[in-house]
Amino acid sequence: MKITKIKGTLDFTGNEAVKYRYIEKTCTNIAKKFGFSEIITPIIEQTDCFVRATGEASDIVQKEMYTFLDRGERSITLRPEETACVMRHFVENKKYANPGLTKYYYFGPMFRYERPQAGRYRQFTQLGVECYGNENPLMDADIINMAWQMLSSIGVDNLKICINTIGGKESRAKYQVALKEYFADKLDELCPDCKVRYQKNPLRMLDCKVDSGLEIMANAPKIKDYLEDCDKEYFDTILTYLDALGLKYEISERMVRGLDYYTNDVFEIIYDNPKSQLNGLAVCAGGRYNDMGAEFDGPTIQAIGFAMGVERLMAIMDEAENTDYLEQNDSITVITLGQNAKLAGVKLTNYLRKNNLHAEIDYAANSLKPQFKLSERMNARYIIIIGEDEIANQEMTIKDTVLKTETKIKCSELNKYFNIEGSIDYAY
């Protein structure tokens, strides 16, 4: 039986791996500029960490977690998301006692037991941020701003920001009552899923795809009519700041998000490209979740965050044929003719490597052809050729495949050519 990778997981090699690290590096650099520092938490947590934070009834808890008992019969879960882990850390260590804001970013694998499909895997990578402390609409706006900057900097286009408010506890409670009243006598017209949602979480009926065209959906009560004044004002102020930051956004009145912990503003950044299979996929999503601290038996902690799906970003970069992430390849192949030249070539190769250059020499071949093949495989920029003539004169022939030049230089000039230290000769 052949051993294969586990369903819904991915191996990255070559340019894929480069791209993955490029996204990490570019985005986390921006997070640092916004004053965020890294948090690294374990991949495993007590199952309760997610049950409490995400909500017993959420789909993540109900059917998507990798949960198992360890040898001590403790229920362990591979993290399906990071927000709960960061909150656990924050409350566990009583960091709420620290003055000012706490701003963390993270980057790492998450696990969700779902059927894989376009832009969705069982092990996937999230890059996200969490910000705790006194809430202020500017903070919410600036975090969206940061997400936008991250996405712009990795060169992902065709994105749009969608934002909505689902209000604070009071607003939402009133709204839920109104929704239930409205739909009470209309249940027969709704799809089976919505009948379940009606019981479980009426808000979710709003973004049902099946029933979205129905007239009764269009006429359903709107959250904005049930918002407490303070919630409404908070949301409007966020929008004002977004305008000031020059960010374009769409207000999606139907967007409610699936994780139970959100309060007030929620937002998504969506790939908007009708030609693509990935159209409509959220690459970034987040919002405010002021009530989560209490779930961890901590005080009320005002909090906001977002997460981005790294594999989704990679897929979109591929579609756009975006190759900005590729590092410039300035590697060198040393080609030799004859045994004396091979010895000289080894010495030369080693000298180049010691000077931080990527240099390779064919271990086996003596004829030209396979050695040129090596340089093609490496996609080497420089090819240095050493034969008997060069040995005799302490020279080498250097081809620059980018500038398409070929020059013969003395060994003593090599350091100048590559702007490196020291010198080399062929004597040994």
Next chain:
RNA sequence: GCGAAUGUGGUGAAGUGGUUAACACAGCGGAUUGUGGCUCCGUCACUCGUGGGUUCGAAUCCCAUCAUUCGCCCCA
């Protein structure tokens, strides 16, 4: 959890019951070449995801199973 499509060598694929599974690219071996990626010759699937069945005979039909991909639910 539900629904659909697909599964032939490293890759792309032809082949729908009958002798040695076409072709292309890549690979490998060689010829030629102090400067290659051109050309030429040779070689490369005891086998068609896996396991059963039907048949004189199956990559081709049937069943099961696995995997991949896509959609739903939900989500980054």
